Structure formats: C-alpha cells, structure tokens
Amino acid sequence: xxxxxxxxxxxxxxxxxxxxxxxxxxxxxxxxxxxxxxxxxxxxxxxxxxxxxxxxxxxxxxxxxxxxxxxxxxxxxxxxxxxxxxxxxxxxxxxxxxxxxxxxxxxxxxxxxxxxxxxxxxxxxxxxxxxxxxxxxxxxxxxxxxxxxxxxxxxxxxxxxxxxxxxxxxxxxxxxxxxxxxxxxxxxxxxxxxxxxxxxxxxxxxxxxxxxxxxxxxxxxxxxxxxxxxxxxxxxxxxxxxxxxxxxxxxxxxxxxxxxxxxxxxxxxxxxxxxxxxxxxxxxxxxxxxxxxxxxxxxxxxxxxxxxxxxxxxxxxxxxxxxxxxxxxxxxxxxxxxxxxxxxxxxxxxxxxxxxxxxxxxxxxxxxxxxxxxxxxxxxxxxxxxxxxxxxxxxxxxxxxxxxxxxxxxxxxxxxxxxxxxxxxxxxxxxxxxxxxxxxxxxxxxxxxxxxxxxxxx
Numbered sequence: 410x411x412x413x414x415x416x417x418x419x420x421x422x423x424x425x426x427x428x429x430x431x432x433x434x435x436x437x438x439x440x441x442x443x444x445x446x447x448x449x450x451x452x453x454x455x456x457x458x459x460x461x462x463x464x465x466x467x468x469x470x471x472x473x474x475x476x477x478x479x480x481x482x483x484x485x486x487x488x489x490x491x492x493x494x495x496x497x498x499x500x501x502x503x504x505x506x507x508x509x510x511x512x513x514x515x516x517x518x519x520x521x522x523x524x525x526x527x528x529x530x531x532x533x534x535x536x537x538x539x540x541x542x543x544x545x546x547x548x549x550x551x552x553x554x555x556x557x558x559x560x561x562x563x564x565x566x567x568x569x570x571x572x573x574x575x576x577x578x579x580x581x582x583x584x585x586x587x588x589x590x591x592x593x594x595x596x597x598x599x600x601x602x603x604x605x606x607x608x609x610x611x612x613x614x615x616x617x618x619x620x621x622x623x624x625x626x627x628x629x630x631x632x633x634x635x636x637x638x639x640x641x642x643x644x645x646x647x648x649x650x651x652x653x654x655x656x657x658x659x660x661x662x663x664x665x666x667x668x669x670x671x672x673x674x675x676x677x678x679x680x681x682x683x684x685x686x687x688x689x690x691x692x693x694x695x696x697x698x699x700x701x702x703x704x705x706x707x708x709x710x711x712x713x714x715x716x717x718x719x720x721x722x723x724x725x726x727x728x729x730x731x732x733x734x735x736x737x738x739x740x741x742x743x744x745x746x747x748x749x750x751x752x753x754x755x756x757x758x759x760x761x762x763x764x765x766x767x768x769x770x771x772x773x774x775x776x777x778x779x780x781x782x783x784x785x786x787x788x789x790x791x792x793x794x795x796x797x798x799x800x801x802x803x804x805x806x807x808x809x810x811x812x813x814x815x816x817x818x819x820x821x822x823x824x825x826x827x828x829x830x831x832x833x834x835x836x837x838x839x840x841x842x843x844x845x846x847x848x849x850x851x852x853x854x855x856x857x858x859x860x861x862x863x864x865x866x867x
Contacts, residue, residue, distance in 0.1 A: 453729035455544035464490035481529035568594035578718035581761030600644025623675035739773035756794025
C-alpha cells in the first residue's frame with residue numbers, strides 16, 4: 410500500500426476527516442490512530458497527522474518544509490504505520506537518523522508502545538486515537554494539552570454546578586491553576602481567591618489561621634484577628650493538601666460548610682460567611698478515611714465532584730511547550746535542542762510540571778553561562794526527572810518504565826533488552842513481559858531464542 414506524505418493532511422480539515430470516520434450505522438466514532446508532531450526545528454508544535462490506512466511519510470518532500478520547520482530532515486526521512494503487532498517505524502536511509510524512545514531505528518522496527526519518535530530534529534508522539542485531540546493551548550501560566558483539557562472541562566462543569574470541588578493528582582500537576590479556574594468560571598468570580606497550603610501551617614495554629622481569633626484569646630492578641638475563611642468571604646477558599654489538617658480542624662471546617670457560619674477562636678457568636686471551597690490533595694483521601702486520618706463526613710461534603718489532574722508523563726504533547734516557555738524566559742535567542750526535549754519526554758518527572766520547569770530553567774541558565782545558543786541535553790542535571798521511589802500514579806497511567814519499551818528488529822527483541830527486563834523484575838517473567846508490552850508466551854519465546862534462563866526461586 411502506498412505511503413502518504415505528511416503534508417497530504419491539512420490540519421485545518423482534521424475535524425472533517427475524523428468526523429468521516431464515524432460509523433454510518435451506529436453514529437459512533439471509531440478510534441483513529443495517528444501521530445502528533447510536538448516539536449520540529451527548535452519550535453514546539455501541535456500538528457496532527459491521522460493514519461488513513463497507509464503509512465505516513467515524514468520528510469521535507471512536497472510542502473513539508475512549511476509544515477515541519479526542520480532543515481535536518483531528509484526529503485523522505487521515515488515512515489510510520491500501525492500493524493497488529495504495534496507501531497512500525499521505518500528509516501528510509503535518512504542522513505540524520507530516526508530514533509524510537511532514544512534507540513536508533515535501522516530499517517524497519519516494530520514497537521508496542523513507543524512514547525516518542527525522533528526524526529532528525531522533529532519529535533513525534535504516536536496516538537491511538539486522535540478523535541478528541543486538540544492543539545495545545547497556552548493561557549498565561551496554563552499549558553493544556555488534550556488530557557489536561559479534559560480535566561479542565563470537568564472543573565468547568567463543577568464551577569457551574571457545585572459549591573465545592575476536590576482536586577486530586579500528584580504534586581506539581583497544576584492543582585492551583587485548576588482551582589483558580591474553578592474560581593474564575595463560577596458565580597463568585599468577582600470575589601477573592603484565597604489559597605492556603607495546609608501542609609505549611611505550623612502545628613497548633615491551623616484553627617486560628619483558618620477561622621480567626623478574638624482579642625485576648627491568646628497571649629499577644631491585642632485585637633480581633635480574621636482568618637483565611639473570612640478573607641475568602643464572597644469568593645473561593647483553596648485548601649491545598651487538605652489531608653494535612655488535623656481532625657479537630659476538619660470538624661470545624663465541616664460545620665462552616667454545612668451552616669455557612671464560623672465561630673472564631675474565643676468567640677461565642679457565629680459569623681455568617683458565603684464561600685465556595687476547592688480542596689486539593691496528592692494523597693488518596695479515601696484511604697486516609699479508612700485509616701482514620703480524614704473525616705468521612707468532610708470527604709463526602711467536599712467530593713463529589715472530584716477531578717484528578719493527569720501526571721505530566723501522560724501529557725507528552727505539552728512537554729515541548731513547557732520547555733520552550735522556560736528557554737525563552739532565559740534568553741529570547743536561545744532554542745531547545747531536540748535531544749533535550751526528547752530526553753525530557755522519556756523521563757519520569759515525579760514532581761511533574763513544577764519539576765520539569767525548574768530543571769529546564771536551570772539548564773537554560775547553564776547554557777547562557779556557557780555561551781551556547783541552544784539548551785542541550787548535557788545542560789540537564791543528572792537527577793532531573795528521576796523517580797524518588799516506586800509509586801503507583803493516582804490517574805491510572807502506568808509508571809514510567811526503567812527499561813526500553815518493546816523495540817524489535819524484524820519483530821525480535823535484542824538479548825540485552827530481555828535480560829535487563831528480567832533483572833529489573835527479579836526474574837519474574839510475567840512482570841518483565843508486561844514492562845515490555847508483551848504477553849508472557851511472547852517473552853518465553855524470546856528467552857528461548859536467546860537461550861536465557863531465569864534463576865530458580867528460593
């Protein structure tokens with residue numbers, strides 16, 4: 410079947426192309442695999458190229474120079490297609506190489522779950538279904554790809570219908586930005602937005618800081634002192650890391666939410682307040698409830714609705730934009746190297762957006778200090794994006810693997826990949842197979858082919 414050039418697809422008519430994939434009988438959209446060009450020639454992009462039953466040719470042929478601003482691409486650089494075994498990437502004898510998750514592609518390679526494909530200085534993200542994909546948007550500090558946009562749409566619905574919202578997700582995923590959106594899209598948008606980091610409140614001071622205190626109730630209290638709840642009257646109170654509040658304070662917060670009144674420390678009369686509350690946590694509050702660390706009645710008062718913000722490792726289309734913003738902030742003449750962006754897209758980033766931006770900022774500073782016109786992978790700190798400890802993400806995405814995905818030559822794994830996967834999982838064939846995106850029977854065939862035997866368990 411003939412391959413189609415990347416420029417045969419006009420992004421402006423993508424919606425019509427995807428709409429045409431709907432089954433005429435059921436009206437339901439079928440998954441439409443394709444790729445997202447996320448970076449090319451030093452620039453962050455959001456170019457969608459749907460697969461239409463035939464391979465896509467990536468290169469400078471035809472009008473591709475305008476679509477992909479990468480002068481290091483060969484005229485016909487590589488093709489990308491899908492098969493029953495996964496994604497098929499074929500290098501077409503390019504000058505500057507094709508790479509799948511950092512591994513050079515020589516001829517045809519089949520990958521089960523590749524994260525990023527690099528053709529010269531162009532980075533491409535395979536996508537199982539482009540139907541709901543939209544280009545990355547940037548609104549001030551908020552960079553939103555398709556997965557983040559889904560979460561923000563849920564925040565918008567909560568802002569229109571609920572006085573409370575619980576935001577879950579790992580640290581650094583953008584919970585305060587989502588909380589501000591809850592404020593801006595709700596009926597109290599003209600009121601104050603008061604953000605409180607519950608984890609940073611000194612022990613024993615939470616009640617006074619949140620609910621205020623009357624004059625003389627404690628040593629040095631020469632006047633009445635208002636708290637964060639009063640400050641948020643008529644607006645939104647954002648309680649970040651709400652799970653860190655002690656149980657006594659949780660009980661008082663519950664009463665405020667139920668009665669719309671608060672009693673400052675040392676007061677005898679309640680004070681009416683009108684607030685909406687957005688709470689956030691990076692821990693599983695349901696587990697905290699079962700362990701007695703969080704009140705069940707407060708949990709049910711603030712959630713539902715509950716929105717989980719996706720981890721950055723599941724938002725690869727956003728990464729080049731975050732990187733480009735930090736690099737430009739360091740020096741408008743500076744550009745990110747494609748290998749740097751590729752390396753960032755393959756890292757775990759336990760601190761998510763916050764960690765990525767901090768490390769890119771530091772790398773850009775090193776580049777400027779060294780007189781470089783590009784931020785290179787060598788400028789990135791060795792500990793950037795490294796897992797702090799094995800964890801299970803809250804958003805359902807798989808933890809980033811520490812071995813390469815299933816990269817094959819002629820659909821066969823190299824001995825090195827098989828041995829590293831088995832070593833990582835202490836000889837457990839099933840877990841090693843899952844880490845490579847394979848069935849256990851496939852793994853046994855590869856082990857037999859390479860004469861690899863696992864050590865007997867004690």
